[in-house]
Amino acid sequence: xxxxxxxxxxxxxxxxxxxxxxxxxxxxxxxxxxxxxxxxxxxxxxxxxxxxxxxxxxxxxxxxxxxxxxxxxxxxxxxxxxxxxxxxxxxxxxxxxxxxxxxxxxxxxxxxxxxxxxxxxxxxxxxxxxxxxxxxxxxxxxxxxxxxxxxxxx
Numbered sequence: 001x002x003x004x005x006x007x008x009x010x011x012x013x014x015x016x017x018x019x020x021x022x023x024x025x026x027x028x029x030x031x032x033x034x035x036x037x038x039x040x041x042x043x044x045x046x047x048x049x050x051x052x053x054x055x056x057x058x059x060x061x062x063x064x065x066x067x068x069x070x071x072x073x074x075x076x077x078x079x080x081x082x083x084x085x086x087x088x089x090x091x092x093x094x095x096x097x098x099x100x101x102x103x104x105x106x107x108x109x110x111x112x113x114x115x116x117x118x119x120x121x122x123x124x125x126x127x128x129x130x131x132x133x134x135x136x137x138x139x140x141x142x143x144x145x146x147x148x149x150x151x152x153x154x
Contacts, residue, residue, distance in 0.1 A: 007041075009042065010042040017073075037050055037056065038068055040054070041061075086125050086126075086128055087136055095115060095119060095133065112137075113133075
């Protein structure tokens with residue numbers, strides 16, 4: 001039998017904190033499951049026993065133990081990088097101003113694609129999709145196609 005690579009030894013205050021979390025249940029399911037894994041590991045349970053009790057995969061268990069051993073008690077998810085926003089606050093202001101302005105000649109209303117193209121033309125952004133425009137207007141509660149915003153889904 002192999003010795004475990006990451007051995008979890010919780011401090012008494014950490015153990016109390018985790019047990020209180022599980023009793024109250026006011027945390028995300030992920031955080032509660034991580035707390036369970038750490039408590040089981042501290043109690044000397046094997047990965048197979050923890051796996052049976054929590055329903056987690058063995059690599060997932062090992063990752064939780066490794067994170068505890070290297071970083072301490074960290075139950076929350078780390079921020080994920082993702083793609084940076086294309087429209088900053090300045091770009092949003094341009095978008096609002098455009099959407100609320102009269103539509104170009106020959107058009108009754110702005111379309112999402114026309115707004116995106118106009119922002120690129122004005123060099124507010126390098127590139128922008130009509131879907132990004134739609135989502136940003138939706139977030140700002142400017143209804144596409146309404147007379148108040150001047151934008152249309154067409």
